[in-house]
Amino acid sequence: MTGPDGATAPAGLFTASARQVTVPAGGKKEVTLTADTGVDAADGTWSGRLVATGQNSRLVTPFAVHREVESYDVTLTDLDANGEPTGQHSTVLVNLDTDIDKAFWEPDGTATVRMPKGRYGLASRIFTGDGVAVIARPELVLDKDTSITVDARDAKPVEVTATLPQKGARLFQANVGYSFGTAKGTLATFGVMGSSFDGISVGHTGSPASGEKFTALVSGQWAEPGADGTYGNSPYLYASAEEFEGRLPDGFQENYEERDFATVRQDFRNPSGGELGGFRYLDPIVGIVAGYALPVPVPGKRVEHVTGGTAWSSALWLNDGTMFESPLRTYRAGRTYDDLWNTAPYGPNLNATHTFTGVGRLEDRLTVKAPLFGDGAGHPGDAPVSAGRTALYRDGELAGESAYAGFGSFTMGADPATYRLETSATRASGDLASRIDVAWTFPSARADRYTRPALLALGFSPRLDADNAAPGGQAFKVPFTVSHQPGSTGRGKIKKPAVEVSYDDGKTWRSARVAPVGKGWTALVRHPEGPGFVSLRTTAGDSAGNRVTQTVMQAYRLK
Structure with missing residues (x-):
């Protein structure tokens, strides 16, 4: 007899009315098995087999009982x-x-x-x-x-309108959504989304909760339809969002005007040249999907207007399979911002987005959703690869591996240990970031709540031209940052990093001079004459035992 997690059944849980019976020829005997779930036993299913043996026969009867939790x-x-x-x-x-x-x-x-x-x-x-x-x-x-x-x-009606200078603007997306925060650190999300607020009503029941436990959203988007009635070619987009912490509103009415919006000038690049095309969505608040994906030209531009005060995320999906997402960002109404997409240097980015949640642990399970091809403007991203691998080591021993670059799910031990998470990718197309290798080292122990280990992230921002190239034959500064994964625990003081540079695709490496500048660092390198590529290898660590080694082959071009 066994129980939940293989537990041994306590005395008295199952009792047979007889231990031995004599069955006459052609007759029968009954034995009653009684289950007493009132004994001190774990909640869950207990099962076993009742075995009767005779001179030339054997009868097996399986049995089970479920001890209900309260x-x-x-x-x-x-x-x-x-x-x-x-x-x-x-x-x-x-x-x-x-x-x-x-x-x-x-x-x-x-x-x-x-x-x-x-x-x-x-x-x-x-x-x-x-x-x-x-x-x-x-x-x-x-x-x-x-x-x-x-x-x-x-529930009371929802009425959302906008008075905009573009007379051709039409509402094409309407959303009422909400999320419950759970003790595991996850979100359970519900709601409705359509092309109009007509017929949608909303209401709250019960007492309010804290903003961490419950968040609601009413959002809308406007653009200009084309001759075919679709909105993909609209040169502009307006997006409104109203967030409610702790409760759903009892109805909602609002008319937005131009002064309620910030302006964000989006610039979508294609480093490989030529027309590529793609899709883009714009969402307020991670955890509540509230926007439709619309086609956009790549390379190309679009002016977006978003209401101030709300945190926004967005994504760019390219037709070659590359995708980028933005972390949450808040804008001020009346201000103008610029956002550049798909530029070098590419590399891992541990900021959480809708799809890319970074690296997190819940109980004895490590979940990795940390793609390797984020762009130089700070958008986490992924790209098609010809080869990839992600592996987890516990105290030097392989604990598990995945054939996907930057993605995997691994079993960890309950006791404190030192882990090394390795991931690598060979890009399927393009000449930038042709291969990326990363190894993160971090201490960890069992956690009953979702936690994020203090992995170290590197962000490079050299001044490159529109072709993602830097001038050759001269000294060149490569600014970069070293930071811990956002929302992580177990952080230490970051130590001075080391940067190496290669101009022959990794055959030889030379050390760069690294100096602190502001809240980050700068690596001073000297580019050789003529066209080519620059590869970067970086090592960083902190006082708590967290460490990263990252190599990006062909990080940017030389001209």
């Missing part, structure tokens, strides 16, 4: 716009400790489900004819049998 009945009723029970809904309870959700549905609108004791978030959409009522409860403590009524009449 649980209670939850009865949930959804009411439509007329106050009548309805099955036209999507309602979920999210366990805020485990990030596991459970859907409730019965055709008559009332469903009862048995749930473990704990904290839950309620997410509901009630479909009302041509509309939908979005209702949420940030936290419900389940410690007894509970009945909940979700009433579409508690």
Whole structure:
């Protein structure tokens, strides 16, 4: 008999009514097996086999019992716009400790489900004819049998408009979304998104929560449609966002004007030359997808206007399979900003985005989503590769490996240990960043909550021309930064880094002089005459035992 995690069954959990019976020829005997889940035993499933043997026979009967965790009945009723029970809904309870959700549905609108004791978030959409009522409860403590009524009449209309100087601008994206923060450090996200706010209503139920536990968003986007009715060729985009911490609003009405927006001039480059093309989306707040991807010219430009005060992220997906995403950035209304994409030097970037969450540990699992081809402007990015590998070593012994560059999931030990995370990639096309190799060393131990180890990130920003080239035959400064992975724990004081440079694709290396400048560093190199490439190899560490060695072959061009 075994139980959860292979535990041995305690005495008294299973009892047979007899240990021995005599069965007459052609007759039968019954033995009753009793399970007593009141004994001191772990919650979960216990199973075994009851074996009866005779002179020439053997009978095996499997058995199991589930010892339920402390649980209670939850009865949930959804009411439509007329106050009548309805099955036209999507309602979920999210366990805020485990990030596991459970859907409730019965055709008559009332469903009862048995749930473990704990904290839950309620997410509901009630479909009302041509509309939908979005209702949420940030936290419900389940410690007894509970009945909940979700009433579409508690939701109020959402009306979002914009008075813009471009008379051809049209609303093409409307979003109401929200996220529950869980004890594991993850987000559980729900909402609705369409091309209009018509018919969308929103409402809150229960007490408010803190901003860390619950965040809501109402956002819209406007652009100019082309002759075919699509918005991909619009030279401009307006995007609004209103964030609510701790609760959903009870309805929302707003008209935005030009003064409410910041201006961001986007410049999309193609270092390989020629027309490439791609797609772009613009989203407020990591964790709530709120924007449609629109085609953009690459190389090309687009002027974007975003409301101030909200943190925005965005992405550029190129038609050759390369993609970049931006970390969250906040803008001030009335200001103008410039954002440059797809420029050298390329390399790893550990800032968290929608897709690229960096490197994080939950319990004994290390998750790696740290692509190697972020651009020189600070956008994390990935690119097609012809070969790749990611591997984790624990105290020098291989713990696991993946055939994907910058991605993987690995089992770690519970006890404190020193880990080395290695990743490498050979780029499939293009002559810049033809190969990248990185090795991060860091200490770590089991964590019950999602944590990010203090990996060291390097960011290079040399002054290059539009062809990602620097002048040859002269001294040249290469500014760079060394920083810890954002949101990480276990940081130490960063020590002086070392930089080496190669002009023959790594056959020979020479040390660069490194000096502190402001909050970063500068490597002074001397470029040879004539065209070519510059490769960079950098080593950095801190006082807590974190260390990085990074090599970027053909980091930028010489002319």
